[in-house]
Amino acid sequence: MPRYKLTVEYDGGPYVGWQRQDTGPTIQAALEDVIQAFSGERVTVEGAGRTDAGVHATGQVAHVDLATDRFTAPKVMGAVNALLKPQPIAVRDAEIVSERFHARFSAVERAYRYVIMNRLAPLAIGRGRAWHVSAPLDTNAMAMAGARLIGHHDFTTFRASHCQSKSAIKTLDQLSVERDGERILVLARARSFLHHQVRNIVGTLKLVGEGKWTPDDVTTALEARDRSAGGPTAPAEGLYLTGVRYDAG
Amino acid sequence: MPRYKLTVEYDGGPYVGWQRQDTGPTIQAALEDVIQAFSGERVTVEGAGRTDAGVHATGQVAHVDLATDRFTAPKVMGAVNALLKPQPIAVRDAEIVSERFHARFSAVERAYRYVIMNRLAPLAIGRGRAWHVSAPLDTNAMAMAGARLIGHHDFTTFRASHCQSKSAIKTLDQLSVERDGERILVLARARSFLHHQVRNIVGTLKLVGEGKWTPDDVTTALEARDRSAGGPTAPAEGLYLTGVRYDAG
Known part of the structure; x- marks a missing residue:
């Protein structure tokens, strides 16, 4: 009963999100379907982060169990990638891990990148991969404001009304804003x-x-602990889950 | 009779190339059509580089003349971009230039970037925007080899058989190879x-x-002055025309 850890990249644009649902195609269902296709086993793929519709990933992590032990990790990666084509999902890495490893519950850190393209012209090459903001943005002011959010806080102001987390108290370890030409990375x-x-x-x-x-x-908005005190929700197309960290062992 | 200099970005994927032709959609025709749509004038848009089918640009330069002088450069940029949607072409910059300026004949330097994604996994997010090479590449060796091509040479070995240039003798001012993680830039x-x-x-x-x-x-291949002595043609999807330089004045 080997457990495989998969590192997954995807363009979230065509999907209604990571998590399997009836309303449209999902990354989880795409992975489960192709794993069934080559292994013959009906499996559940557990992801570290349930990314929303349109959100991308370069380093989502998932795990899946197979009953048979006849597939090496490179075999699983090759078979999944071959069968996923032409869908914009790719397994970047696969390894066999302990059954104590859980992609979601063992994760000790998640990293996200948000990409803003800050220029007057609409996006041609980067369309669907960034938030296009045409008004010039002061990234120094954004970085200073972002630093106010680092640390242990009640983030109710920045929490979706339908969020199912038990507590709104979280510790934000990094919130940085960098400019690289017309690209702003949060x-x-x-x-x-x-x-x-x-x-x-x-x-x-x-x-x-x-x-x-x-x-x-x-x-002031953070301290209000009220969603209506915060700014609007930035579009999904600029967001990337870039990595998930686990403790060794 | 103002002349406008346009800096243009495009995803070359859906196009049979820059230059207007009967076999499919082109970037030149898309621009000419939308300029006619807002100005009422049938125009010719001259580009600095006639990029091939599938080749992208972040800094193509073109010029176009209008008979009327009632459009400022920002108006032209805004109208063209609004009418181009949803095509993956965008005018990044527009300015009125002298009638002595010619996008193609006044250019003193063209810059290209070629992107290789060097990893085992297929491309998901970067599909169609880079050449996927799964075998590990030694970029130091590539950089050393590339340096052999810098300077004034007969480039017959690297010239398409149907190339219409009068001479194969060109001066290559830069040919560098850099690695940034799994991305290799030439x-x-x-x-x-x-x-x-x-x-x-x-x-x-x-x-x-x-x-x-x-x-x-x-x-040895360069000195053979024979196309059959060179390597194969890399795919179009990794190539970007990134900029065109003009002398001041």
């Missing part, structure tokens, strides 16, 4: 995130970048 | 290039990266 790391937390933070930081809010306004 | 700059020159060079450098050829083999 990098966030935490043990876990609330639903829409990164997108709600980015939507709020954009108000700061435009000069409509000050960093102090972000602190 | 950067090339010259006053002008032969048809398929960058792709034929990249296809040859890949042989060096795989260890099938040495840098000396590349010198």
Whole structure:
């Protein structure tokens, strides 16, 4: 009964999200279906992060168990990738792990990247892969405001109303804002995130970048512990789950 | 009779190339059609580089003349971009230039980037935007081999058989190879290039990266002045026209 850890990349655009559901194609269902196709086993693929419709991943992590032990990890990776074509999902890495490993519950840190393309012209090559913001954004102000959110806080202001997490208290280990030409990257790391937390933070930081809010306004919004005190939700197409970290062993 | 200089980005995937032709959609025709739609004038858009089917651009430069002077450069950019949607073409910049400016004949340097994704896993997010090479490539060897091509040479070995250039003698000002994780960038700059020159060079450098050829083999191939002595043509989807330089004035 080997357990496989899979590192998965996908373009979230064509999917209604990671998690299997009846409303449309999902990454989880695509993986489960192709694993069944080559192994003959009906499996459940557990992901570290249940990314929303349209959200991308370069480093989602999932695990899956097979009853047979006749497939090496490279075989699983090759078979899954061959059968996934032409879907924009690829297994970047596969390894056999202990049955104590759980992609979701063993994760000690998740990392997200949010990409804003800040320029007047619409996106041609990067369309669907970034949030296009045409008003010039002050990334220094955004970085200062983002720093106010680092640490242990009640993030109710940045939590989707339908979020199912038991507590809104989370520890944000990184929230940085960098500019690389017309590209602005917002990098966030935490043990876990609330639903829409990164997108709600980015939507709020954009108000700061435009000069409509000050960093102090972000602190005030955080302290209000009220979703309606925060900025709007940034679109899914700019968000990437870039990695999941596990403790050794 | 204002002349507009346009800087254009496009995903070359859906197009049979820059240049208007009967066999399918082209970037030139898309631009000419939308300019006619808002100005009422039948125009010719002249590009600096006639990129092939599937080749992308982040910094193509073109010029176009209008009979009327009632459109400012920002108006032209805005109208073209609004009408181009949802095509993956965008005007990044527009300015009114002298009638002595010619996008193609005034260009003193063209810059291309070729992107190789060097990893075992197929591409999901970067599909159609890079050449996927799964065998590990030695970028140091590729860089050494590329350096052999810099300078003033007869590039017949790297020239498409149907190339219409009068002479195969060109001066290559830059040919560098850099690795950034799984991404390999080949950067090339010259006053002008032969048809398929960058792709034929990249296809040859890949042989060096795989260890099938040495840098000396590349010198021998160059000196053979024979297309059949060179490596294969790298696919179009990895190539980007990134910029065109003009002398001031």
